[in-house]
């Protein structure tokens with residue numbers, strides 16, 4: 057934007073809309089004079105097409121923005137929390153680090169914020185209320201994101217970017233030592249705490265779903281006679297915030313904007329779906345469920361009775377999804393009936409006709425089937441060859457969307473993907489990055505959290521996995537940003553059109569995940585077993601390697617591999633022979649999969665028997 061001069065003055069354009077006496081929409085932009093008509097028209101459009109209905113009145117205000125301060129955005133960190141209690145504990149820790157105590161008392165004041173358009177202004181130490189008008193509160197206004205012009209046209213309202221702009225202005229107000237924000241939207245459980253020292257700390261769960269209590273609390277420390285100056289800064293000082301980061305996986309990232317746009321179209325057509333558990337008890341006792349598929353009344357207690365979008369969602373599914381998201385440190389997760397469906401479901405929702413998928417040649421069959429079903433152009437790159445992958449991505453520049461997909465741990469070779477390089481390459485080519493952690497979850501990474509933990513790197517856009525391997529139960533999942541999961545809920549046919557997993561199954565998987573978290577020694581034991589087993593094989597002259605729990609023992613000829621497996625079975629050792637078409641012709645192998653439950657005696661005996669059987673069969 058050009059400098060704010062007399063020749064080219066800037067204006068603050070503000071919009072707010074009301075329906076039936078209630079505020080339904082509000083926004084503001086700071087723009088040059090030339091951009092005022094366009095901005096005003098867009099804000100009017102936004103007010104008039106609000107999903108909550110046609111407003112009774114829209115207030116558009118255009119004010120000269122004479123004195124503008126530029127501020128650098130607070131840095132953003134995300135704290136993944138599973139429950140409201142955990143989120144509030146995290147908020148308390150963060151603010152304690154910033155020298156603010158009495159957090160529990162402050163948090164307990166949120167119900168008093170109900171109905172306020174502005175924030176509560178509290179003395180940070182005495183908790184006295186300092187707002188001149190307690191019903192309204194103090195509103196931070198006259199602020200904008202320096203890059204809002206580019207974000208605005210593309211994505212309409214961006215809660216996250218708007219919250220960072222507000223928090224940056226508030227944190228820089230004289231006398232303000234901190235801010236706590238909890239959304240007042242009953243379905244949006246994310247909030248943040250912010251100070252100049254700790255930055256903008258998002259907390260993914262700070263309240264229970266369905267809780268309408270929220271608001272903002274600004275914490276002030278200083279003499280009473282300077283409160284007015286603070287309020288003047290918050291309400292009148294024009295501020296432009298520079299360098300607002302975009303949330304990974306948020307609409308502001310170009311590739312995600314296309315998912316957001318699809319969702320907006322669905323929303324505008326009145327077709328948006330959300331997942332919610334059906335109430336088991338209504339106001340007058342049990343709910344009358346007249347839309348399940350439980351025709352004979354057999355499902356009670358075991359079957360889920362329907363698709364996740366009809367009657368199939370139970371509290372157990374939602375708890376499992378929150379748990380998986382927290383475990384994977386992503387905003388959200390979605391559970392599918394199987395891992396196969398998670399892969400097919402994610403790929404076919406993201407990519408379709410006119411899109412391109414770039415896929416490792418050794419990817420699992422569920423990925424291959426997803427690619428085929430999607431209708432996208434599929435380009436297969438040489439196994440693990442990320443340069444080949446980049447060349448193929450570069451060749452798809454003209455496609456609408458690009459998706460690169462790889463197994464995290466390759467199921468037949470046991471090797472792992474170089475995730476940091478994979479993600480970097482995807483970002484360079486504006487491609488979605490997707491990995492399947494079926495054989496990585498519970499195995500790879502210090503405590504079994506998968507590749508991100510192993511490499512200490514960024515998250516891919518999409519991570520899928522299964523509950524049926526290390527977690528010993530059944531089902532599959534996809535995790536990533538809230539936007540991704542909302543998109544899948546609306547677009548992923550295997551999610552939408554199949555019966556939800558049994559709620560008991562969901563509870564069992566939830567418990568298994570807790571066990572993985574509380575017994576990290578199992579992951580350690582598995583790693584030790586792999587090391588021991590490889591050493592035993594080496595002692596018998598077999599060179600094998602692995603980055604995971606899968607140890608392939610190459611044989612080559614298909615018949616010989618089967619024969620070796622038969623010999624081992626005769627001795628009570630179950631090892632599968634893997635042949636074409638699972639692997640290439642002439643690369644048959646014995647595939648050993650290790651477990652933390654194996655003892656060293658078992659592994660030593662197995663290594664000796666494998667060496668003998670494979671030597672005999674080769675001869």
Ligand code: WAQ
Pocket residue numbers: 169172173174175194195196197215216219222237238239240241246247248258270271272
């Ligand atoms: N100044 C002061 N208080 C405000 C303002 C303002 N300009 N705007 C809203 N509030 C207060 C008011 O009491 C609302 O009820 C409350 O804050 C919540 O506002 O993913 O959506 O606009 O990182 O509902 C935070 C997390 C989302 C974003 C917050 O707030 C993220 C949100 P909402």
Ligand code: MG
Pocket residue numbers: 239240241
């Ligand atoms: Mg709100």
